Every structure is written in C-alpha cells, then in structure tokens.
Amino acid sequence: MNDSSVIGMDAFSRLHPEVREALSQRGFSTPTEPQREAIPALADGDDALVVAPTGSGKTETAMLPVLSAIQGRGGRFGVQALYVTPLRALNRDMRERLEWWGETLDIDVDVRHGDTTDYQRQQQAENPPDVLVTTPETMQAMFTGEKLRRALADVEHVVVDEVHELAESKRGAQLTVGLEHLREHAGPVQRVGLSATVGDPAEVGRFLTGDRGCHVVEIAAGSDIDVEVREPEVQPGDHETASELMTEATVASHVRAIDELVADNESTLVFVNTRQTAEGLGSRLKAYGTDVGIHHGSLSKSARIEVEDRFKSGDLDALLCTSSMELGIDVGRIDHVVQYASPREVRRLLQRIGRAGHRRAETSSGTVLTTHPDDTLEALSIVDRAERGEVEPAGIHHGSLDTVANQVIGLLMGFGELSAARAYEIVTRAYPFRDLEETEF
Numbered sequence: 547m548n549d550s551s552v553i554g555m556d557a558f559s560r561l562h563p564e565v566r567e568a569l570s571q572r573g574f575s576t577p578t579e580p581q582r583e584a585i586p587a588l589a590d591g592d593d594a595l596v597v598a599p600t601g602s603g604k605t606e607t608a609m610l611p612v613l614s615a616i617q618g619r620g621g622r623f624g625v626q627a628l629y630v631t632p633l634r635a636l637n638r639d640m641r642e643r644l645e646w647w648g649e650t651l652d653i654d655v656d657v658r659h660g661d662t663t664d665y666q667r668q669q670q671a672e673n674p675p676d677v678l679v680t681t682p683e684t685m686q687a688m689f690t691g692e693k694l695r696r697a698l699a700d701v702e703h704v705v706v707d708e709v710h711e712l713a714e715s716k717r718g719a720q721l722t723v724g725l726e727h728l729r730e731h732a733g734p735v736q737r738v739g740l741s742a743t744v745g746d747p748a749e750v751g752r753f754l755t756g757d758r759g760c761h762v763v764e765i766a767a768g769s770d771i772d773v774e775v776r777e778p779e780v781q782p783g784d785h786e787t788a789s790e791l792m793t794e795a796t797v798a799s800h801v802r803a804i805d806e807l808v809a810d811n812e813s814t815l816v817f818v819n820t821r822q823t824a825e826g827l828g829s830r831l832k833a834y835g836t837d838v839g840i841h842h843g844s845l846s847k848s849a850r851i852e853v854e855d856r857f858k859s860g861d862l863d864a865l866l867c868t869s870s871m872e873l874g875i876d877v878g879r880i881d882h883v884v885q886y887a888s889p890r891e892v893r894r895l896l897q898r899i900g901r902a903g904h905r906r907a908e909t910s911s912g913t914v915l916t917t918h919p920d921d922t923l924e925a926l927s928i929v930d931r932a933e934r935g936e937v938e939p940a941g942i943h944h945g946s947l948d949t950v951a952n953q954v955i956g957l958l959m960g961f962g963e964l965s966a967a968r969a970y971e972i973v974t975r976a977y978p979f980r981d982l983e984e985t986e987f
Contacts, residue, residue: 550942560589562614578603584763595739598765600900624700631707683719689960709739721951722976746939778803814864837863856918883912888925946976
C-alpha cells in the first residue's frame, strides 16, 4: 500500500461512520487529492482554504467533514452550517448536489436567496434547516429577523464557495463583515473557503479568516491541462461563407474552426470575453449550422436554465458562454473547452479550461482560437505561464468607506443599537478593513 492510499484511508477514517457508509453507497472508495490533504484539518475544526481546479471534488472536500460534524452533534434547533455562493444559479446546483447527502443522512438542506418565496422564508424561520445554501447578501439580510437571528446562533460552519471571485469585489468585503457579524451571534465559527487557482492563496486565506490563521491546501492546476493555441487561416471556402454570413473572411474562418472543434468532441464549452461577442459569434455559428446554445448573464433566468438543461441532456453539442459558466454551474460532462481570443489572464484560462475532463486523473483539454498575431502571442505567453504555475494574485478588494457605511447600517439593523466603538471593533476585525483608522470611521 503506497503513502497516498494510507493518507486517503486516514482522511475518510476521520468522518462519522454514517458518512463513510454514505460514501460507500456513492462508490467513493478513495478520496481525491484535495480531500486527502484537507479533510483531516477540517475534521479537527480548523479554518481552511482549499485551492484546486474545477471538478476536483472541492465541494465534497468541504462538506463531508461538515456533514460528519452535524451527524455527530445530533439535532439542534437552528442552522448548523451555511454554504455561501456568489450566484443564485450555484445555489440551485449546490442544493441538488447536497440533497442526496441530506436524505441519506437525515440532514435537512435548503436554499435561501432573492427568489425564495415568502412562504419558504417563513418555514425556514419556524423550522430552520441544518444546512442553508445562500448568497452573501441574503446571509446578511437574515440578521434583521428575530427568529432567523436565533437560528443563526447555532451556526458552527461557514463554507464560502468561489471565494477568489468574492475577494476582488465590494460584495466580498461586505461578506467579511457579515462573517464578523455572525461571530457576534454564534461565537467562533469554522470558516472554509473554496477557490480556483490563484497566485496568492495565503492572502485569500487571510481575506477569509483575518488574523486567526488559515490552513491552506493548494493543488496545482497547470500540469493537468493540455492547451493548443491556434490562429485559423483563411481558406478558399471561407470567402463564400463570409458572404452568406454577411461578415469578413477572417471571421468566417473562426466560425469554421469552432464548428470543426465542436464536431470533433461530444460536448464543448466555447468561452468568449464579452456578451456582445457571445451574441454576434453565436448567431453566426447557428447560421453556419453548428448545434450551439448561448449563455450569458443578460439572459433571463428561464432562458439560462433551458439552455443549461439542453446542453446537459445532450440536446446541444456546444454552449457558447461568457464568465457565466466559469464558476462551476453543473452542465454535465464537458470533453473540450474552446477559448475564443486570448483569455487575458492565466487564472481565467485555468478556470475555463479546467471545466473539461472532470473524471479523476483526467487532463483538461482545450484550444485557444486567436484572432490576430498580437492576440496569438499573448495567448502563447499565458499558456506558457499557466503550465509553469505562474498565476496572477487575486487582487483583494480593500474596504471602501461606502461599504463601511453600508455595513454599519446592517449592524444596527441586526443589533438594534450598538456603540460606535463596538461597531468599529467588529468592522476592523474583517481583513479588508483592518487598516481603517478610527477617525475615518
């Protein structure tokens, strides 16, 4: 038996017997690399950041120890774990992923966000679930309700998914204050962050936990990708296609190249950098005969869900998308990823190409189709840096005063009344506001 097998067995052995039995039912005999590395620390209750490629089992890495702790703790009135995601669509996916575990382990899992009905909200206040999947904004809004505040006092674990995305924005800065607000009601709470590959994982860990320390588990991504950079050349038939599509021959060559890649694979994600490109390129691909759907944030929720379901069921061969598909929304197995034009950043390339090939030990396969020579040179440089593991830092958003004002109002709504000194102490415990001067506050 090799060392990794021993470590793997040790990782799963730290879980509650009923969770181990559920793992066997799911056919999981050995853990993934993130699970091997992180589960022991998480089972000990440590704060942790798990940095790993999409599809490497990060969700289960975080939630198996949480479910194990809930199982061992027995029934309580309130919410025991919060699972925070940046998108409502991820909430929907996460609930579906966790429902089997909940049903098997008799753990109640529910979701709460802006689309949750008044009736569902009332039911959650009266009979809180054990695990609540939510967004940063909805988590903070829950402090304003007396019954929900009482339910949140039982929270022992908070998992923040796609924490690298939140760390760059005001939403993330607000979330860090929200976590400190939660600490006031629930006491010390285990914090677990899940992140795509970033260049400064320790800094993202500090964003999550402040000065309390954070166990960082980092799984390299660059060695698990196979990316080709191609600049399509105009061929004789492209001139006729250009006339039919009412575009230039160079664009027609791009359409042809994408269509060929889609035809060569069972299921393909085609990433573009703007919504305008998604609509323009998507309409030309459809006119060319490519079996493709379009997905971006400006589409209605129902339109996005419809195209996701069609792609997942195999009704579509390809999905043309913007960053709306970067964050792990479940659309089934993806064989190949096409990036149209340079992705501009190493971490964006890794996250997008990482959507392909989610079976264990499988390489993620992708093609960057470039649009002109400078674009090609930039893409080649980005791919080279990705393969060498040279990833840009996350770019932590350090708190602005308008965010402070917003959060102080939230604290007052949650506590009823609060001294300025106490509010300042809570806000400055959050990492983005650690250097805020009292005179500015």
